[in-house]
Amino acid sequence: MTSLKAFMKRLQPFLLWASTRQMSFTAPTSCISPLEIAKKQAAYAAVDKYFPSNARAVGIGSGSTIIYAVDRIKESGLGKGVVFVPTGYQSKLLLERAELTVAPIDRFDLLDITFDGADEVDGNLDIIKGGGACLFQEKLIAVCSKKLVIVADSRKRSDILGTNWESGVPIEVVPTAYTYVLKQLLKLGCREPQLRMGGKAKAGPVITDNCNFIIDAPWGKINVPRLLEKQIKEIVGVVEVGLFIGLAHVVVFAGNDGIHELVRKKN
Numbered sequence: 001m002t003s004l005k006a007f008m009k010r011l012q013p014f015l016l017w018a019s020t021r022q023m024s025f026t027a028p029t030s031c032i033s034p035l036e037i038a039k040k041q042a043a044y045a046a047v048d049k050y051f052p053s054n055a056r057a058v059g060i061g062s063g064s065t066i067i068y069a070v071d072r073i074k075e076s077g078l079g080k081g082v083v084f085v086p087t088g089y090q091s092k093l094l095l096e097r098a099e100l101t102v103a104p105i106d107r108f109d110l111l112d113i114t115f116d117g118a119d120e121v122d123g124n125l126d127i128i129k130g131g132g133a134c135l136f137q138e139k140l141i142a143v144c145s146k147k148l149v150i151v152a153d154s155r156k157r158s159d160i161l162g163t164n165w166e167s168g169v170p171i172e173v174v175p176t177a178y179t180y181v182l183k184q185l186l187k188l189g190c191r192e193p194q195l196r197m198g199g200k201a202k203a204g205p206v207i208t209d210n211c212n213f214i215i216d217a218p219w220g221k222i223n224v225p226r227l228l229e230k231q232i233k234e235i236v237g238v239v240e241v242g243l244f245i246g247l248a249h250v251v252v253f254a255g256n257d258g259i260h261e262l263v264r265k266k267n
């Protein structure tokens, strides 16, 4: 069992790579890990239920779960005649490889709907995003969208933000300001904020699609996310904060317990 798990883990990058290239390779469902099955189920269910039949402009977020949403849009034919707005290079490539029409966000001030992933979601539909360093453009298309639909596997659900996603709130910062921002975060009570490094694939810090750095700022459990977002945003040099407060309308989760949704109550 352990060796099967290890094998599947090693296979996953190839499956993701293959899907971004629209290769004819399709793994039998039994070969995909339960986690990937959950991501796929959430994404397919969200597209099937929420993709508007009369959509003209649709935002597409970033991450590994959104790949399945693009797959579904492509295979269902729902994307015909629709312009798609990506939140960065990853989703731009995904959309282009799916032969969907792509346009930048500066062509729009209003999108019909956006589909995106999440790193952690609480019961108020407040969200931590930016695990893949794409938070600024994600927030921009979120605020430009009539509806934001989040797709996630059930591990992402928690009662209080900061419970499951322990690496901290991702914060996009102007590179020359990062030392100052780190110091201000410590003053605000952050535990060991870290400049995110690229690892094997990139020597030095991660560089975002907007040519900025990312700081990961752990706070433990975040009791008042809206206040924290505001406090971080006030620091000079901060471009955007990976706390998405009051923006999501629906979150579609999938996991061992099936598919379920959180829906924002109308004000």
Ligand SMILES: O=C[C@H](O)[C@H](O)[C@H](O)COP(=O)(O)O
Binding pocket: 061, 062, 063, 064, 065, 066, 116, 117, 118, 119, 129, 130, 131, 132, 133, 134, 135, 138
């Ligand atoms: O920067 C990345 C984005 O916020 C992603 O949407 C988020 O990290 C979720 O990604 P995944 O679907 O791979 O868990």
